[in-house]
Amino acid sequence: MPTFNPLVARLSPPPVPSVAAWARDYDGGHGPLIDLSQAVPGYPPQADMLTWLGEAASSREAAGYGPIEGEASLRAAYATHVAELYGAPLAARHVQITAGCNQAFAAAVIALVQAGDTVLMTNPYFFNHETTLSMLGINVDLVPCDAADRFVPDIETIEASLHPRVRALALVSPNNPTGAVYPADRLADIYDLCRRKGIWLILDETYRDFLDDTTKPPHAIFSREGWQSHFVSLYSFSKSYCIPGHRIGAITGGVQMIQQIAKVMDNLQICAPRVGQMALVKAIPSLAAWRDENRREIGRRRAAMQAVMAGLQGWKLESIGAYFAYVRHPYPDISAEFVAAKLAALAGVVCLPGDYFGEIQEGFLRFAFANADVETIGLLRRRLEDFKLPGI
CATH class of the missing domain: 3.90.1150.10 (Aspartate Aminotransferase, domain 1)
Incomplete structure (x- = not known):
């Protein structure tokens, strides 16, 4: 049987x-x-967003396959938005559009980590990250986070958790499930550690649009020299635009990283849903307020x-x-x-x-x-x- x-x-x-x-x-x-x-x-969702979704859904273009990396117009619009947010030189070639952030995580992990390798995550962790790694045959080690520190990971504890089989550290900030916001200087220290140790930092930033302080970027990693070889940022449009059913997410990474992820995406889904992508091209610049x-x-x-x-x-x-x-x-x-x-x-x-x-x-x-x-x-x-x- x-x-x-x-x-x-x-x-x-x-x-x-x-x-x-x-x-x-x-x-x-x-x-x-x-x-x-x-x-x-x-x-x-905002009323105009619903109109744009309807217009896209009724178009012949949306019924066909789109580019594997995502609509060129959306990649450009999102790259401009992220570049302004972080004050960093980012372009469309740094962006891969995915069917939601869970797929973004899966595609990034498949591109970076082999079965039998290890990914570090915090404890507590986002359960979909853990199950994705488990079904891919990737080992998971946990970095304990203390309630006394508001569940923000400690750099010394992360370093003590590293071993030769670790290929990446996966974090979520603002965090799911704790809501903890990792300070920019802590993220900088974690990035520096990952770079020294030759591993990837995968940062899920799904909830960054709901931070209290909008006067400063969530971190400065995109401005660091050589970030493309050690850092990947994940994002979801679901929360900020109230469109979780349309399943649109994004990966921001180095050009070589995006090239590898495109191979993964071609086998996962070929292209992310086009209706949501087309609507977001208008929504990103128009719905800031x-x-x-x-x-x-x-x-x-x-x-x-x-x-x-x-x-x-x-x-x-x-x-x-x-x-x-x-x-x-x-x-x-x-x-x-x-x-x-x-x-x-x-x-x-x-x-x-x-x-x-x-x-x-x-x-x-x-x-x-x-x-x-x-x-x-x-x-x-x-x-x-x-x-x-x-x-x-």
Whole structure:
């Protein structure tokens, strides 16, 4: 009898649908369901964006294959945007368009790392990164991050985790699941370490458009000499433009890196979806003010989440930023998965358990607060105050 690939078969089912199933037992007794499980924008796309998507969808051009590296016009528009953001000389040739940021990560890893090699990630980590590496036969080693340091990785700990089989370090900033924002000087030190050790730094910057401080670039790595040989930046258009269903992401890397990734993309998908690409060519320069207002709105939701957690007995907000709050729950001897399942069924609050993001994360829950407005977030405090596990 044929068998499945054990590297895939051993993986757990996709976590978000599994968590959504817990809410089916909620009887509505505390009010409407509060869904803080998935990182999706809690507001619709801008009206012009919907028009541009519709126009692109009805075009004959969008029905055909596009360039493997992405629409030339989008690569140029995005490169101009990134060059302005980082104050660095970037061009279209440095950009590969992908079908979302998960695909960007997979394509970059396939281009850089062989089966049997090792990629370092932080603990906690973004689970899709870990499962992607696992199904490719790539080993994963973890760099522990301390709640006392707001889960920002320590340079000495990273260096101590390196060994000859490590080919890359994969980071996410602003972080998923903790929301932690890695300071620019820390990222510079990490880049310098990776360069000295001859490994790649893969930085997922999906949530960078929701940083508080927009007066400075998130980092200065693109201005460093020789960055093309050691650094890759990943991005998703899903959050900033509210189009997760259109699956558009981007890789920014050296020209030789993009050439290798194009080989991977030709086998993964041939080209990213063209409708979203065509609309984004217009959206990137036109919707800057709209994106900035969304950044401020997410900031208001973050403040509402902080107010909910302030002085809440038994609960502790350990880290918050961009889209996520990482919260220590009041039951240290009980797995986060069990607590989250009961929180959904008994209190109507859906979130992800820390168990899904790495070892020794059983004491934490991830609240994706960007998915709810300020008023809805305010309802969370009473739900958490009243929540008690049965029999405890």
